[in-house]
Amino acid sequence: MLGLTMEEGAVAEWLKQEGDEVKKDEPLFTVEMDKGIVEVPAPASGILRRVLVPVGQTVAVKTTIAEIAAPGEAEAPSPPSPAAAGEGTGRIFASPRARMRARERGVALTDVTGSGPNGRVVEEDILALAAAPSTKVSVTPLARRLAAEHGLELTQLEGTGPAGRITQEDVLRAASPSAVGEEVAGEVVSLSRIRRITAERMAASARSVARVTLQLEADLTEASKFRAQLAPEFARLGVDKLPWDAILAKAAALALIEHPAVNAQWVEGQGIRRSAAAHVGVAVALEPEGLVVPVLKDAHERSLRQLAGDLLALVDKARAARLSLDEMQGGTFTITNLGAYRIDGFTPIINPPETAILGVGRIAEKPAVVDHRLEVRQLCTLSLSFDHRAVDGVPAAAFLRRLAELLERPYALLEI
Numbered sequence: 001m002l003g004l005t006m007e008e009g010a011v012a013e014w015l016k017q018e019g020d021e022v023k024k025d026e027p028l029f030t031v032e033m034d035k036g037i038v039e040v041p042a043p044a045s046g047i048l049r050r051v052l053v054p055v056g057q058t059v060a061v062k063t064t065i066a067e068i069a070a071p072g073e074a075e076a077p078s079p080p081s082p083a084a085a086g087e088g089t090g091r092i093f094a095s096p097r098a099r100m101r102a103r104e105r106g107v108a109l110t111d112v113t114g115s116g117p118n119g120r121v122v123e124e125d126i127l128a129l130a131a132a133p134s135t136k137v138s139v140t141p142l143a144r145r146l147a148a149e150h151g152l153e154l155t156q157l158e159g160t161g162p163a164g165r166i167t168q169e170d171v172l173r174a175a176s177p178s179a180v181g182e183e184v185a186g187e188v189v190s191l192s193r194i195r196r197i198t199a200e201r202m203a204a205s206a207r208s209v210a211r212v213t214l215q216l217e218a219d220l221t222e223a224s225k226f227r228a229q230l231a232p233e234f235a236r237l238g239v240d241k242l243p244w245d246a247i248l249a250k251a252a253a254l255a256l257i258e259h260p261a262v263n264a265q266w267v268e269g270q271g272i273r274r275s276a277a278a279h280v281g282v283a284v285a286l287e288p289e290g291l292v293v294p295v296l297k298d299a300h301e302r303s304l305r306q307l308a309g310d311l312l313a314l315v316d317k318a319r320a321a322r323l324s325l326d327e328m329q330g331g332t333f334t335i336t337n338l339g340a341y342r343i344d345g346f347t348p349i350i351n352p353p354e355t356a357i358l359g360v361g362r363i364a365e366k367p368a369v370v371d372h373r374l375e376v377r378q379l380c381t382l383s384l385s386f387d388h389r390a391v392d393g394v395p396a397a398a399f400l401r402r403l404a405e406l407l408e409r410p411y412a413l414l415e416i
Contacts, residue, residue, distance in 0.1 A: 008140055010058040011065065012037050012321065016048045022068060029066075030321055037292075037321035038328070046070050052099060058140060058167065094121035101126040139166040150175040168196070198291055202349050209266075210388040213347040213359075214397055218404040220363050221378045223247060226410035230304075239309045245282050246308040248335050248360060250413045251406040253278035253299035256333055259399035261391045263332050265353040272355075272390050277301075281331035281351065282311060284318045292318050293351060295331040304413055339363060345381040355390040358403070359383035 159166035294314035348359035
């Protein structure tokens with residue numbers, strides 16, 4: 001269970017094979033969950049004796065997905081009593097062939113009554129259960145919750161998962177059937193897990209948050225010069241480049257410390273939790289689709305060079321699906337930048353439970369009046385969406401104004 005709200009997950013990739021030696025804390029597998037694809041370390045050293053959940057299969061949290069044995073350790077012998085067989089411990093004893101048949105036929109070992117010694121599940125038990133007609137509805141935890149929300153009877157749904165198991169996709173399909181009449185021609189592309197979870201989280205945010213968006217046009221002419229001047233020094237010190245998002249993150253962090261009302265989280269039913277540190281998340285788009293938000297921890301205390309190097313490393317890990325859960329947790333504020341796509345302004349959706357998110361548009365040359373003269377300047381639209389339940393318009397506007405000031409006077413980011 002990799003998060004308090006996680007109900008199920010799917011193994012995205014096994015980084016070791018059965019029979020491989022594994023060491024404690026080294027990457028063992030990756031899991032696809034609501035925050036994206038997360039790398040999970042091995043809980044112990046030994047030999048990966050058995051993989052119980054294959055790649056792509058969705059299972060509930062706390063399901064046993066593999067076994068690690070000590071080198072030379074034999075298969076666990078049949079226990080001497082029903083209590084030793086796992087009663088009250090949650091462990092199920094089954095023969096290797098029984099486990100193999102269960103994986104092949106999508107049978108959950110928890111649904112099988114073992115006929116072997118002391119209740120051990122054997123191959124014949126799996127074959128008999130798979131062949132017998134069953135009236136029991138097999139359903140994922142998330143599908144059960146969605147069915148209740150939509151008022152759907154599970155017995156009336158058709159499962160498309162392993163062994164007819166009802167998945168969340170089955171529930172969503174039943175809740176939003178195709179329009180009656182002639183269908184529009186075209187291919188229906190099934191949702192990836194990341195795309196579906198992203199959609200659910202964004203829709204939930206839009207429903208629950210009292211969102212207001214403020215926009216401000218900042219003059220980034222000096223910041224562009226500042227970035228160009230620092231780039232060679234960063235390269236000399238081992239940082240390939242200075243991303244705009246690192247500059248934005250540093251400015252946002254300093255402004256958040258000065259305006260703590262924005263650096264907060266909404267705690268449902270309790271109140272507002274304000275943070276003494278600025279942990280800035282930066283949205284990263286994945287190919288072919290999906291979104292993850294790695295977090296730059298304590299961005300207010302770290303140098304611009306440190307932030308740039310860390311951000312480049314986090315983006316590389318995100319696109320290689322190698323982010324750890326810790327690298328995606330704990331954010332107090334998020335930045336999403338669409339400037340590379342010639343977008344001027346937009347209304348970003350808040351990443352709960354955070355209070356605000358900054359949308360960044362393109363930096364474009366535009367005419368502007370400077371000291372009563374018309375000049376060509378590099379302007380950028382900053383869009384701040386905030387939760388009006390947690391912060392009022394004036395403090396949010398003051399934060400955005402201060403953020404723009406820091407970007408327009410970029411040497412302040414060096415904190416000299």
